[in-house]
Amino acid sequence: MKILQIYELPPHDNAGTGGIEVAIMETSRELVALGHEVTILTGAKSIPQEQIVDGVRIVSVDFYRLMKKTWDGTNLSLVRQALFPLAVLFNHPGTYDIYHGHIYSSGLIANYLARRSGSVAVNTIHGSYYPIWSKLANPFAAKFYRTGERILAPALANMSDIQLHTGDYFAQQVLAWGASQQKVKTIHNGADIIRFNPSHTQIVNSSQATAQHIGIDYSIPVILTARRLVKKNGIEYLIKAMQLVLRKKQCQLIIIGEGEERAALKQLTHELDLQDHVHFLGLIPHEKLPPYLALADIAVIPSLMEASSIFMLEAMAMEKPVIATKAGGLPEVLTPSVGILVESMDEIGLADAILELLQNEDKRLQLGRRARKHIQANYSWKAVAKQMEAEYMKLLERKKENT
The missing domain is CATH 3.40.50.2000 (Glycogen Phosphorylase B;)
Known part of the structure; x- marks a missing residue:
């Protein structure tokens, strides 16, 4: 054809x-x-x-x-x-x-x-x-x-x-x-299940170099999202959730992406005194994302509306536990057995889900393994x-x- x-x-x-x-x-x-x-x-x-x-x-x-x-x-x-x-x-x-x-x-x-x-x-x-x-x-x-x-x-x-x-x-x-x-x-x-593969030694090695390059402490748990910085992607609720999470657990948030909301989101970060815990990395070429995903302990999709998020699918392929909102088509892919779903625009529910995974390593690992198998079987x-x-x-x- x-x-x-x-x-x-x-x-x-x-x-x-x-x-x-x-x-x-x-x-x-x-x-x-x-x-x-x-x-x-x-x-x-x-x-x-x-x-x-x-x-x-x-x-x-x-x-x-x-x-x-x-x-x-x-x-x-x-x-x-x-x-x-x-x-x-x-x-x-x-x-x-x-x-x-x-x-x-x-x-x-x-x-x-x-x-x-x-x-x-x-x-x-x-x-x-x-x-x-x-x-x-x-x-x-x-x-x-x-x-x-x-x-x-x-x-x-x-x-x-x-x-x-x-x-x-x-x-x-x-x-x-x-x-x-x-x-x-x-x-x-x-998702590209070959490129987004947690078993690739090159990706693991690159992630450590990436952590040094962007100046983050590899020993502190990483929450990661990669989204356009626009209202519909709900990044403000994730930043607000971070304030609640940090009262109980040390972690850091990496935000990959660019958009019209960047200035407002950075201002919100400063207002909440989170500038030492939230890292805005700007645009990262898609082919360079795997090492950044390898850094993550948890991937989050806080969208107000979404179809079937490619970032979510790639995070799942990388064996990462995913927290996403019950928005649009996200629940069609992220079933309860392979991830955690929360209401959109709910920073409290989002914070609770992040804390649940940060405090339960076994659940994190289990969800990550199930997520990759789910992608391999259905969404390559x-x-x-x-x-x-x-x-x-x-x-x-x-x-x-x-x-």
């Missing part, structure tokens, strides 16, 4: 790569390994270019430098989404068997290109903030985004040959809005790519039968 993946942000950015970009790149790698030809079409960060990474062809495009001007390494802006179709159409993509667009704008482009060439259109929705928009934006903006999602999501599902979701919570919502049952399917994200990127391949082939066969 010839497959075109379409998304506004590039998947191979050393300054830091988001979850959607990681998902696209990892599934593309595995689809290439399965014998398919995969191209990723994306908006340019600077100069439009073409490169081959692990057999995946990556093409970045622009239109009168609009993609360069709307580049933001930590956020996909509404303006960039609106302008990206111009860049794609101006550069005349070739003919493919599968046009796979991610989120809304690229989903519409995929449908247009597929119709023009008589091919298959696939759309993936990587979660939704629909239930919490009122907590993230002013009333006018919240209503705008909620209305937009309510219209676009089911419309794209019915328009596409299939709409994939990385969290079943929103797939069910789209079905409730009127999408066809046959057009909606959930395929959760995955190879398994995800095979599910996707099966859907592609089914749709192509159906297309042939109808022509």
Whole structure:
């Protein structure tokens, strides 16, 4: 098969790569390994270019430098989404068997290109903030985004040959809005179980060097999270929980990521007098994350809303005990037997869960071992790519039968 993946942000950015970009790149790698030809079409960060990474062809495009001007390494802006179709159409993509667009704008482009060439259109929705928009934006903006999602999501599902979701919570919502049952399917994200492997001696050795490099005491328990620093990821509640934890147990929090909330979060850290216990590391390239995860005693995902967090899956693959909120699709992956779930926006519940694991090494180790086995059995990127391949082939066969 010839497959075109379409998304506004590039998947191979050393300054830091988001979850959607990681998902696209990892599934593309595995689809290439399965014998398919995969191209990723994306908006340019600077100069439009073409490169081959692990057999995946990556093409970045622009239109009168609009993609360069709307580049933001930590956020996909509404303006960039609106302008990206111009860049794609101006550069005349070739003919493919599968046009796979991610989120809304690229989903519409995929449908247009597929119709023009008589091919298959696939759309993936990587979660939704629909239930919490009122907590993230002013009333006018919240209503705008909620209305937009309510219209676009089911419309794209019915328009596409299939709409994939990385969290079943929103797939069910789209079905409730009127999408066809046959057009909606959930395929959760995955993890690279080879690279994120606690048995790799190189990772263990690198983690000790990493601890020295970032200036932390390797002997003090480490709580770690890697998130964009935006409201929906709930980092403020984790910082508040740290104040409660430190009253009973010595530990330190490492925060990896960048975003618009960084200044406010650092201010909160100072207000709570936690600056000696909370370390903001900024953006870390995705391929360099394993040694940092190896440092962690506990991984935390304090999100207000999430689909199937890739960081959570990678932490589980690294045999780390995970604490996550009961938000969106997180409980779909982190069952009670492999992790701990708490309510979102509840720093007390979060602190209690952290203390429970800090004070019980046996439970930490047991949850970590179960977590890795769970990922190995169900959520490797190879398994995800095979599910996707099966859907592609089914749709192509159906297309042939109808022509």
